Amino acid sequence: xxxxxxxxxxxRRTLLSAAVAAINESGPAAxxxxxxxxxxxxxxxxxxxxxxxxSGLLTxxxxxxxxLLAAALSEARERTGDLLEVGVAxxxxxxxxxxxxxxxxxxxxxxxxxxxxQAARDRSGEGLSLGVATLPKxxxxxxxxPAQIAAWSIVHGFATxxxxxxxxxxxxxxxxxxxxxxxxxxxxxxxxxxxxxxxSPR
Amino acid sequence: xxxxxxxxxxxRRTLLSAAVAAINESGPAAxxxxxxxxxxxxxxxxxxxxxxxxSGLLTxxxxxxxxLLAAALSEARERTGDLLEVGVAxxxxxxxxxxxxxxxxxxxxxxxxxxxxQAARDRSGEGLSLGVATLPKxxxxxxxxPAQIAAWSIVHGFATxxxxxxxxxxxxxxxxxxxxxxxxxxxxxxxxxxxxxxxSPR
DNA sequence: AGTGTCATCTTGTCAATGACAAGTTAGAGT
DNA sequence: ACTCTAACTTGTCATTGACAAGATGACACT
Numbered sequence: 001x002x003x004x005x006x007x008x009x010x011x012r013r014t015l016l017s018a019a020v021a022a023i024n025e026s027g028p029a030a031x032x033x034x035x036x037x038x039x040x041x042x043x044x045x046x047x048x049x050x051x052x053x054x055s056g057l058l059t060x061x062x063x064x065x066x067x068l069l070a071a072a073l074s075e076a077r078e079r080t081g082d083l084l085e086v087g088v089a090x091x092x093x094x095x096x097x098x099x100x101x102x103x104x105x106x107x108x109x110x111x112x113x114x115x116x117x118q119a120a121r122d123r124s125g126e127g128l129s130l131g132v133a134t135l136p137k138x139x140x141x142x143x144x145x146p147a148q149i150a151a152w153s154i155v156h157g158f159a160t161x162x163x164x165x166x167x168x169x170x171x172x173x174x175x176x177x178x179x180x181x182x183x184x185x186x187x188x189x190x191x192x193x194x195x196x197x198x199x200s201p202r
Numbered sequence: 203x204x205x206x207x208x209x210x211x212x213x214r215r216t217l218l219s220a221a222v223a224a225i226n227e228s229g230p231a232a233x234x235x236x237x238x239x240x241x242x243x244x245x246x247x248x249x250x251x252x253x254x255x256x257s258g259l260l261t262x263x264x265x266x267x268x269x270l271l272a273a274a275l276s277e278a279r280e281r282t283g284d285l286l287e288v289g290v291a292x293x294x295x296x297x298x299x300x301x302x303x304x305x306x307x308x309x310x311x312x313x314x315x316x317x318x319x320q321a322a323r324d325r326s327g328e329g330l331s332l333g334v335a336t337l338p339k340x341x342x343x344x345x346x347x348p349a350q351i352a353a354w355s356i357v358h359g360f361a362t363x364x365x366x367x368x369x370x371x372x373x374x375x376x377x378x379x380x381x382x383x384x385x386x387x388x389x390x391x392x393x394x395x396x397x398x399x400x401x402s403p404r
Numbered sequence: 405a406g407t408g409t410c411a412t413c414t415t416g417t418c419a420a421t422g423a424c425a426a427g428t429t430a431g432a433g434t
Numbered sequence: 435a436c437t438c439t440a441a442c443t444t445g446t447c448a449t450t451g452a453c454a455a456g457a458t459g460a461c462a463c464t
Contacts, residue, residue, distance in 0.1 A: 008442080027310025029231060034421060043443050045424085050441090054422070105366045108229025112367070125370070145372055149363075149380070150356060150387040157359025158351065164307045165314065168327070170347055178351070185352040185388055209412055209459065236450060245414050247453085252412090256451070407464080414457065421450075428443065434436085 012050045012060075014040045019061055023099035028109060033057065058103050058110040059117055065100030066120035069093050073127030077134070084183055086131035087155040091179045094159035102163065105156075128152055139187055147187070154186055155179065214252045214262075216242045221263055225301035230311060235259065260305050260312040261319055267302030268322035271295050275329030279336070286385055288333035289357040293381045296361035304365065307358075330354055341389055349389070356388055357381065 008014065018039040022031055033054055034044045051057035069090070076089035094101040103109055111117070132140065132148045140147040161167050162175050171178050210216065220241040224233055235256055236246045253259035271292070278291035296303040305311055312319070334342065334350045342349040363369050364377050373380050 011441080027308075029308075029311055032421065033423095044421090045444080046442055048423075105362065105368060106229075106231075107366055109231055121368075145370075146380075146383045147387060149360065149369065149373060150384045153359035153363060153384065154352060154356040154388075155359070156363055157355035157357070157361075159359075160307065160362055161351075161355060161358055164309055166307060166323075167351065168347075171351060181348045182352045182355065185349060186356075187387060213412080234450065235452095246450090247415080248413055250452070405464100407462100409460105409462085411460090412458080415455085417454085418452085419450105420452105421448105423447085423449105425446080426444085429441080431438105431440090433438085 008040070008042060008046075011040060011042060011046060015047055015050065015057065016061055016064065019057060020099040023102060028058070028099075028102055028106065031058075055110050059114050061100060062104045062110050063114070063117045063120045065097060065104045066117065066124045068097060068100060069104075070120065070123035070127045073124065073131065077127065077131050081134055083131045083134050083151060083187070084180065086128065087151060087183055088176055088179055090128070090155040091159045091162070091175055094163060095175050098163060101159065105160075135187060150186060154183060158182065210242070210244060210248075213242060213244060213248060217249055217252065217259065218263055218266065221259060222301040225304060230260070230301075230304055230308065233260075257312050261316045263302060264306045264312050265316070265319045265322045267299060267306040268319065268326045270299060270302060271306070272322065272325035272329045275326065275333065279329065279333050283336055285333045285336050285353060285389070286382065288330065289353060289385055290378055290381055292330070292357040293361045293364070293377055296365060297377050300365060303361065307362075337389060352388060356385060360384060 015036050018036045019031060022035060022039070031054070033047045036057075037044045037046050040046070047057060051060060072089045072093045073086055076085045079085070128151065129144075129148055132144055132151055135147065158175075158179050162171075162178075167178075217238050220238045221233060224237060224241070233256070235249045238259075239246045239248055242248070249259060253262060274291045274295045275288055278287045281287070314320075330353065331346075331350055334346055334353055337349065360377075360381050364373075364380075369380075
């Protein structure tokens with residue numbers, strides 16, 4: 001509790017938040033444990049106690065990210081029952097939690113064998129899988145897996161390209177609107193005849 | 203030419219190849235200029251002369267990657283005239299040139315303002331854009347951009363997820379087959395009634 | 405052939421970093 | 435009050451990226 005005492009009280013959380021801030025500023029490659037320690041006002045070796053090493057910290061950050069993603073996807077599915085909205089939630093998560101997202105899909109940065117991480121990742125996958133289950137069967141076909149991969153790929157690709165600044169400026173500044181416009185091509189009868197998809201009722 | 207002489211002769215190319223090998227082994231985060239110098243048998247400061255600094259080397263690597271990608275996409279489009287095959291070529295490029303691909307879409311690792319890089323990136327974008335132009339107009343709609351973003355997103359997302367090992371094992375071991383199965387959901391009349399898309403004649 | 409020039413590569417150095425070892429503090433349980 | 439131990443500190447080392455200054459040799463010019 002007391003920020004000035006020898007024992008920080010909540011250093012683990014503070015370091016994770018500092019890591020998010022640092023990654024938002026300079027990307028995950030430039031992350032430095034010593035910089036995080038300085039931000040938190042502790043000694044350079046304090047992070048090691050909580051996370052072991054750098055990849056340990058990033059493993060914790062990725063785990064937290066997968067948990068947040070799973071929650072966001074479940075919320076969208078339960079609120080709307082619409083796969084499109086689940087996809088929108090996926091992209092919004094990537095944009096709103098950029099630092100988490102950028103670490104989550106970079107397994108070379110963390111320990112991908114960590115059990116807690118794998119469990120959180122599986123929960124995320126389930127969130128998307130249940131979203132695909134809201135589609136009519138005749139559109140998905142006998143095997144739901146390809147549809148699931150397609151849905152995941154399109155939102156994940158869009159989010160990645162958006163974050164990477166790879167998309168042309170004509171796409172606009174609102175990722176949510178752009179992903180709605182784009183996702184009509186998936187699982188729709190005809191591509192782009194109507195210029196806007198009807199908003200799903202809530 | 204002479205590998206033992208004071209002047210290496212082709213150090214720039216050798217270093218780029220060494221970087222590809224190193225990234226394939228341990229990912230871009232673990233890349234070390236001094237390790238590349240050791241692999242090439244030169245002094246630790248030799249890379250700086252050719253690339254300035256680490257981000258300079260990665261800028262060169264990304265530029266080379268965008269050029270290779272543009273060539274691969276153009277080749278596929280000219281050979282088949284089919285957008286699906288352009289998408290397959292995209293995924294194949296990512297798998298075959300994993301190191302390049304992993305750097306290309308990580309602008310925090312290199313200098314995204316480099317003119318040569320931007321030119322190469324634009325050429326890649328053009329390759330995909332021309333691929334979308336092979337689609338019938340009534341499927342794309344008045345504005346081709348959303349269709350282009352959708353196509354790019356789905357293949358890019360699939361490639362990224364595949365490389366990240368994020369996809370479930372049921373997807374199989376052949377990325378090309380998996381992307382063909384999946385991409386049927388884009389720009390198709392109905393999702394998955396036929397269980398396999400006909401291979402395009404070559 | 406002789407000379408100069410300059411890109412190429414080397415050696416040397418410095419601050420920053422990740423990792424580890426060993427010591428210190430304070431809070432929690434008995 | 436006493437002990438135990440998690441939490442944190444100080445100190446150190448090898449490695450790295452970056453920079454400065456020097457050495458080498460390929461090539462052009464005469």
